[in-house]
Amino acid sequence: MKVAVIGGGNMGSAFAAGFLRENIVSPADLIVYEVNEDRRANLKTLLNCELRSAPGKELSDTVIIILAVKPQVFPDVIGDYMPFINADQLIVSIMAGCSVSYISEKLNGHTKIVRCMPNLAAQISEGVTVFFAPDAVSTDEKKLVKKLLDAAGESYAVNNEDLIDAATAVSSSGSGFVFYLFEHWMKAACELGFSEEMAQRLIAKTFSGAVKFWQEGDYTAEALRKMVTSKGGTTEAGLKVFNQRGLGESLVEGIKAAYKRAGELSQK
Ligand SMILES: NC(=O)c1ccc[n+]([C@@H]2O[C@H](COP(=O)([O-])OP(=O)(O)OC[C@H]3O[C@@H](n4cnc5c(N)ncnc54)[C@H](OP(=O)(O)O)[C@@H]3O)[C@@H](O)[C@H]2O)c1
Known part of the structure; x- marks a missing residue:
């Protein structure tokens, strides 16, 4: 199966590397189009596949084309590939x-389009991608897309395109929200006397351990929170301040604001 990736930047190259690493696409069947000469030179050491600066008739032989350029340059870029x-x-x-209908319009009415929302950690094969495929995409094609997306972590199909905006808020901007929490946790840990290095280790392990506990057990986050909160104890003292200051509600509102903004920014 021949696959093309248009845009060999952070994300395009991460997915391309995943396809090769997981043996989903062979080096001879993968083409990455990257306009930037320096980046192409870097990719040569990373990706053992065909690298091109511009398209030619070889693109017509590919089965799947991944669009991984920035949305703002897409309308100009796509003309050369059409x-x-x-x-x-x-x-x-x-x-x-970029909605399915927007991409379709730019591709002169093309119907077989899958819209995906990956997140930052795709670049280290730990990402999560949510994708939507309209009816023009067959079940087998959806399975194939899932296999490709899973090369950069995990992927989940949704049957309502609006959930792509929701994923933008929850799991894509979500990375930024988690870093925001880290930032403040670091501040507190350093103010309490830990070095930056030690604080980072403690916080990272607290988060990864909590995630593992949550994922591997049968308990909800609320049940786990209650489990570690004893009456009159330290966790309760901290949670009391968070509740007084409305941290939980702020998180919910912030994520909803990101969802609303995703809708406003979306090219319909
Ligand atoms: N980064 C994330 O965490 C993230 C998360 C979710 C979704 N995305 C989406 O993923 C896409 C890629 O993001 P990114 O962070 O990987 O961006 P990026 O690093 O800027 O990669 C895009 C690459 O495409 C190249 N390019 C521009 N015009 C081209 C053309 N005509 N043919 C071939 N390549 C061309 C760019 O070269 P120049 O730099 O020289 O223009 C750049 O190297 C974006 O649409 C973004 O919305 C990214």
């Missing part, structure tokens, strides 16, 4: 904020 794209090819977009 002569080599045909109706049978499956277009998989990871571009933020």
Whole structure:
């Protein structure tokens, strides 16, 4: 199965590397188009596949085309690729904020389009991607897309495109929200006397351990929170301040604000 990736930047190269690492696509069947010469030179050491600066008739032989350029350059970029794209090819977009209908319009009515929302950790194969495929995409094609996306972590299909905006808030901007928590946790830990290095280790392990506990057990987050909160104890003292200051509600509101903004920014 021949696969093309248009845009060999952070995300495009991460997915391409995943396809090769997981043996989903062979080096001879993968083409990465990257316009930036320096980046292409770097990719040569990372990816054992065909690297090109511009498309030619080889693109017409690919089965799947991954769109991994920035959304703002997409309308200009796609013109060069259009002569080599045909109706049978499956277009998989990871571009933020570009709806299926918008991509279809730019691709002269192409129907086989999958819209994906990956997140930062795709770059270290620990990402989570949510994807939506309209009816024009067959079940087998959806399975194939899932296999490709899983090369950068995990992926989940949704049957309502609006959930891509929700995923933008929850799992894509979500990385930023988690870093925001880390930032403040670090401040507290350092003010309490830990070095930055020690604070980072303690906080990272607290988070990864809590995630593992939550994922591997049968308890809800609320049940686990109650489990570690004893009456009159230290956790209760901390939670009391969080509740008084409305931290929980702020988190919910912040995530909803990101969802609303995703809708506003989306190219419909
Ligand atoms: N980064 C994330 O965490 C994240 C999360 C979710 C979704 N996304 C989406 O993923 C996509 C890629 O993001 P990114 O962070 O990987 O961006 P990026 O690092 O800027 O990668 C895009 C690459 O495409 C290249 N390019 C531009 N025009 C081209 C053309 N005509 N042909 C081939 N390549 C071309 C760019 O080169 P130049 O730099 O020279 O222009 C750049 O190297 C975006 O649409 C973004 O919305 C990213």
